[in-house]
Amino acid sequence: MSIELNHVSFCYDSHTADEIAALREVELFIGDGEFVGIMGHTGCGKTTLAQLVAGLLTPLAGAVKIDGADINKKGYDRKLLRKKVGFVFQYPEHQLFETTVEREVAFGIKNSGLSKGEQKERVRAALECMGFPFEKIRKESPLSFSGGEKRRIAIAGAIVSEPDILILDEPTAGLDAKSRASFHKIMVKLNHRKATVLWISHDADSLCEYAGRILVLEKGKVVMDGTPREVFADPAKTEQYQIGAGRVRVISEMLQKQGFRFRQEPIRYRELLDGLCNHFKGRNVIGE
Amino acid sequence: MGNDIMGQYIAGDSVFHKMRGSTKLICFFLILTAVILTDSAAGFFLLFMTAAGSAILAGIGLRNIGKSIARLKLFFITIFLMNLFFFSSEQAWWSFWIFHLSPAGLEQGTVVVMRVVFLLLFSRILIGTTTPAELTGGLEILLSPLGVFGISTGETAMILSVAVQFIPILSKEADQIRKAQIARGAEFEGRHFWERAKSALPVVIPVFLAAFRRADELALAMEARGYRKEKAQRKRGRISIHLCDVQAIVLSGAVCMSQILL
Amino acid sequence: MKSQLSEVKCAVLTAASIALCIVLPMAFHAIPNAGNIFLPMHIPVLLCGLVCGWQYGLLCGIAGPVLSAVLTGMPPAAVLPGMAAETAVFGIVTGIMMKMIHTKRLLPDLYISLITAILLGKVVSGAAKALLFSAGEYSMAAWVSASFVTAWPGLLLQLALIPAVTAALEKAKLIPARYPNQRGR
Numbered sequence: 001m002s003i004e005l006n007h008v009s010f011c012y013d014s015h016t017a018d019e020i021a022a023l024r025e026v027e028l029f030i031g032d033g034e035f036v037g038i039m040g041h042t043g044c045g046k047t048t049l050a051q052l053v054a055g056l057l058t059p060l061a062g063a064v065k066i067d068g069a070d071i072n073k074k075g076y077d078r079k080l081l082r083k084k085v086g087f088v089f090q091y092p093e094h095q096l097f098e099t100t101v102e103r104e105v106a107f108g109i110k111n112s113g114l115s116k117g118e119q120k121e122r123v124r125a126a127l128e129c130m131g132f133p134f135e136k137i138r139k140e141s142p143l144s145f146s147g148g149e150k151r152r153i154a155i156a157g158a159i160v161s162e163p164d165i166l167i168l169d170e171p172t173a174g175l176d177a178k179s180r181a182s183f184h185k186i187m188v189k190l191n192h193r194k195a196t197v198l199w200i201s202h203d204a205d206s207l208c209e210y211a212g213r214i215l216v217l218e219k220g221k222v223v224m225d226g227t228p229r230e231v232f233a234d235p236a237k238t239e240q241y242q243i244g245a246g247r248v249r250v251i252s253e254m255l256q257k258q259g260f261r262f263r264q265e266p267i268r269y270r271e272l273l274d275g276l277c278n279h280f281k282g283r284n285v286i287g288e
Numbered sequence: 289m290g291n292d293i294m295g296q297y298i299a300g301d302s303v304f305h306k307m308r309g310s311t312k313l314i315c316f317f318l319i320l321t322a323v324i325l326t327d328s329a330a331g332f333f334l335l336f337m338t339a340a341g342s343a344i345l346a347g348i349g350l351r352n353i354g355k356s357i358a359r360l361k362l363f364f365i366t367i368f369l370m371n372l373f374f375f376s377s378e379q380a381w382w383s384f385w386i387f388h389l390s391p392a393g394l395e396q397g398t399v400v401v402m403r404v405v406f407l408l409l410f411s412r413i414l415i416g417t418t419t420p421a422e423l424t425g426g427l428e429i430l431l432s433p434l435g436v437f438g439i440s441t442g443e444t445a446m447i448l449s450v451a452v453q454f455i456p457i458l459s460k461e462a463d464q465i466r467k468a469q470i471a472r473g474a475e476f477e478g479r480h481f482w483e484r485a486k487s488a489l490p491v492v493i494p495v496f497l498a499a500f501r502r503a504d505e506l507a508l509a510m511e512a513r514g515y516r517k518e519k520a521q522r523k524r525g526r527i528s529i530h531l532c533d534v535q536a537i538v539l540s541g542a543v544c545m546s547q548i549l550l
Numbered sequence: 551m552k553s554q555l556s557e558v559k560c561a562v563l564t565a566a567s568i569a570l571c572i573v574l575p576m577a578f579h580a581i582p583n584a585g586n587i588f589l590p591m592h593i594p595v596l597l598c599g600l601v602c603g604w605q606y607g608l609l610c611g612i613a614g615p616v617l618s619a620v621l622t623g624m625p626p627a628a629v630l631p632g633m634a635a636e637t638a639v640f641g642i643v644t645g646i647m648m649k650m651i652h653t654k655r656l657l658p659d660l661y662i663s664l665i666t667a668i669l670l671g672k673v674v675s676g677a678a679k680a681l682l683f684s685a686g687e688y689s690m691a692a693w694v695s696a697s698f699v700t701a702w703p704g705l706l707l708q709l710a711l712i713p714a715v716t717a718a719l720e721k722a723k724l725i726p727a728r729y730p731n732q733r734g735r
Binding site (some may be wrong): 313320324334337411414415423426431434437438439443444446447448450451455457458459462463466485487489491492493495496497500501502505506507510511515522 | 556558559561562563564565566567568569572573574576577590594597605606609612613616617619620621625630631646670692709711714715718719722724725
């Protein structure tokens with residue numbers, strides 16, 4: 001499913017003294033199946049952009065289109081929109097409320113017209129994708145799990161409707177290293193499912209690893225749009241837009257200061273590792 | 289949403305701004321009683337003069353007030369129509385099934401709407417001239433009799449000021465939770481009551497969890513910093529009461545008494 | 551429940567409950583059709599009394615509606631005095647009942663406390679309205695109809711929601727379990 005924003009603007013508290021312009025005249029096209037990272041300083045409009053795409057906010061000006069259809073036009077099937085777009089908020093474990101894990105995850109597809117059996121299978125698939133043994137936890141209370149587990153249950157609740165567009169707002173915030181690592185494995189799985197993914201994050205390393213395209217926002221405008229390599233090519237711009245270079249870049253810069261040469265700037269751990277391995281095999285110029 | 293409430297204070301120099309929070313609250317309750325007791329044309333006229341005078345003294349423009357009232361126009365229309373058609377069936381001009389358009393209903397509808405409008409007016413003046421800190425301070429003084437039951441004034445003060453600080457935070461969380469559940473496909477329009485009741489759960493439970501979680505964290509932080517109930521006793525200095533405080537209370541009392549008589 | 555909570559915690563939980571008296575009605579207003587019949591402000595007061603005891607319940611019952619009326623204009627003036635009297639009673643009675651009743655199971659404790667609180671609250675608010683605020687306008691029929699007939703959906707909702715919220719809070723370990731060795735309900 002493709003996403004299009006045509007001259008979209010949005011303000012919070014419009015027409016009041018506290019008006020904040022969150023997005024200004026944003027023009028954007030995201031194709032079917034793309035994996036897009038969204039970065040930028042706090043308050044630059046990332047969450048606003050995501051919520052506009054999900055139809056949780058209505059733009060002040062311009063149109064938000066999914067597969068060419070304006071989602072805010074009268075008559076647009078909102079129920080279908082909810083099914084097609086999965087949204088994982090920050091700290092999604094805060095929205096858990098049901099008495100059992102099965103009911104919690106099934107909440108999103110309760111009114112979708114699926115039979116009880118089909119619903120159960122979807123819930124099973126979603127929980128197993130998140131690394132849970134379905135039979136063992138289905139009757140447990142979702143509130144009795146650890147923080148990282150609660151988060152994975154909440155995300156299962158978002159993907160159970162098998163959305164074509166999945167939006168994640170800083171999904172690894174506050175997670176320990178182990179939980180983050182297991183989350184990344186799940187991202188790889190979801191990527192292969194061919195959904196269009198929008199991933200808001202401050203974690204440059206993860207985005208470089210998984211995203212094919214990164215958007216950088218500043219003060220409500222898209223200031224950079226390209227592959228991870230293009231976006232992180234200029235350290236001055238990285239500094240200016242406060243997007244943080246990530247450990248791979250930092251390490252490669254330190255190495256270059258010591259005299260290492262890379263044919264191509266590594267932006268992924270694999271590339272860094274390959275470069276180092278080649279060097280230690282007796283070459284000085286890496287990447288040949 | 290939190291901005292809606294917190295942003296209503298308008299800094300100024302009027303006599304209202306100078307009055308103590310507790311005075312304004314007492315006056316507000318006296319006027320509130322007056323509003324509830326008003327039911328004659330002369331009574332409403334007196335209220336109107338009081339409101340106009342207060343607004344001028346407080347330096348709050350009519351446009352501000354007008355906007356607050358305009359926002360609730362649907363509420364007013366509903367209340368008016370409900371009273372108009374359901375209040376009484378005596379001497380009805382027109383009747384059909386359970387609907388009775390009567391002069392008593394018309395009068396009652398007008399009276400009720402006017403009462404709410406005046407309440408809004410006075411609330412606006414109160415909130416426009418009193419910071420949240422002053423409001424809670426005033427409320428704390430008025431609630432000090434609770435000290436008899438084991439909650440010290442200092443503790444009440446702390447509870448109220450924490451409550452006011454929690455409002456914008458919890459408001460934002462509630463908004464996020466509501467959006468999150470909508471994004472998951474929650475439906476709030478059920479066909480009958482029980483469905484709509486159940487549909488409240490996905491918002492109510494997480495909001496309470498969020499509130500209690502925040503309270504938990506704050507309590508831990510306070511205990512870690514050595515907060516003890518005894519320490520919460522406020523230093524009671526001399527309470528200074530100004531002439532304007534006394535005048536305000538007397539005037540409000542007078543308005544209230546006149547409504548009883550009118 | 552209450553004896554296991556420190557006084558600081560009770561105080562801060564009361565603050566959170568008061569804040570919810572203002573936040574919940576606003577959240578419900580954003581949902582179409584939900585606001586007017588659900589009396590969402592009663593829920594935090596009842597819960598505060600249940601969890602923290604009657605003094606805190608009383609404080610919440612008074613401060614909640616008053617602060618809400620003053621800060622947001624809801625509830626409207628004509629309703630405020632009656633509602634504040636009602637919620638004050640809610641807070642007190644739930645606190646006292648939870649102290650006195652120990653059926654060894656959470657749900658019966660909750661239901662008995664809630665039903666008693668709601669009945670007594672309605673009685674007191676009706677009496678208060680009749681005696682103090684509407685000086686004779688209130689007839690028995692009006693009281694009964696206003697208190698129960700129109701508000702019964704809200705009353706049922708409180709009876710349904712509060713045990714669910716309490717169970718969730720216990721599961722999340724945000725309040726101490728009333729009967730720690732009990733499994734299930």
